[in-house]
Amino acid sequence: LPERSTNLLGVRHIVLVLSGKGGVGKSTLSTELALALRHRGHRVGILDVDLCGPSIPRMLRVQDRAVHQCDSGWVPVFVGQDRDIALMSIGFLLERPDDAVVWRGPKKNALIKQFVTDVAWGDLDFLIVDTPPGTSDEHISTVEALRPYRLLGAILVTTPQ
């Protein structure tokens, strides 16, 4: 089993938002779920592991922000009206928003592991993990990296067809 880093120890529940199919509203739901949970008074974070098509920064109007490092790793970007929802996405690491992340699996896996263990989330009630479509590298790596922690479960999103 991968080692537990301390960065996720303060997170009470982790929820994966999955589909298989693209374009059904995973990122939309992840965003709305985070906002709704925050509205109910919970401490919330979002981890966007869609490396090729990161949508969450734009949905929360923070596509121009940058991430910073601290002793425990990366500091997430704080978003929302009161800047109290923590967000990490590859969108923040791109030099230009139109830069394509043209990576094969191994490099994607390496970054996902870092996103899981090297972001200083602090104390959260819910960490929502938004995923890309498919059942491949991102999904396998995310689940493997999250295994030592409290994984609440997955929400699956679809459309009627």
Added chain:
Amino acid sequence: ECPGTGSAQAGSAAACQGCPNQGLCAAGAAGPDPAEAAELRARLRAVRHTVLVLSGKGGVGKSTFSAALAHGLAADEHRQVALLDIDICGPSIPKMMGLEGEQVHQSGSGWSPVYVEENLGVMSVGFLLSSPDDAVIWRGPKKNGLIKQFLRDVDWGEIDYLIVDTPPGTSDEHLSIVQYLSATHIDGAVIVTTPQEISLQDVRKEINFCHKVKLPIIGVVENMSGFVCPKCKKESQIFPPTTGGAEKMCQNLNVSLLGKVPLDPQIGRSCDRGQSFLSEAPDSPATLSYRNIIQRIQEYCEQHHSQEEKVI
């Protein structure tokens, strides 16, 4: 970005830092075998035109468009069309073409495509699954291996048009197909989007991907572009083009807008039923749009081909 496991820079480019495969690539272990490249070239020698259907964004209608393009081109009986589905995790093409449950047969000359019509053959991982709900949970290298097999082991025969449907993203499948198809000639890519900025932002990345791998862009198709109510005939924008839609993006990036296709519930229905939308709904405004777009793609490919012949 990954320079490509087959490139001269494999393992030594700046982007290779931090990639767990760096050592392998630097040692040349992941590059294409020259014998393999020759094999691919031989297999694909009889393919006249190749069109990649890409997006970057999921769920915008790549597979729907690929199926329509295949049917549209195959309407001419004298034309031999092949549709290759390299979406390994979410293969939609078998269902859309009415071929669910079909299996791939092997013969001395390789795997046989599944034929919808005499002149329209299809290949997809969907045909290799024991059950349609089986998840293909593969990492990149295994996906690449299957894509190579699709090109090397399928007995496509002589084809006028090879259409390749891809999954969303800019990753293994996309790098691999461009790399393997360098054995033949790719006419270009058709990039599919919807009008909203959330789609366009992924599509701009895909356009950059095409530039980086020197893949010509035939043009962009904007799907789900407006909806006309069948009852009151009023038009609504279900996915409003808040930043100008594909039209503005194409102007800004100097790529061709091939056309806009309106939302039509019959499209989804035809896909679910495995029927050709163009045949089922010949009078739909969406059918008219598709046909115009297909015509433009054909003209691009034919013109390109005759230019190439002049050069030779």
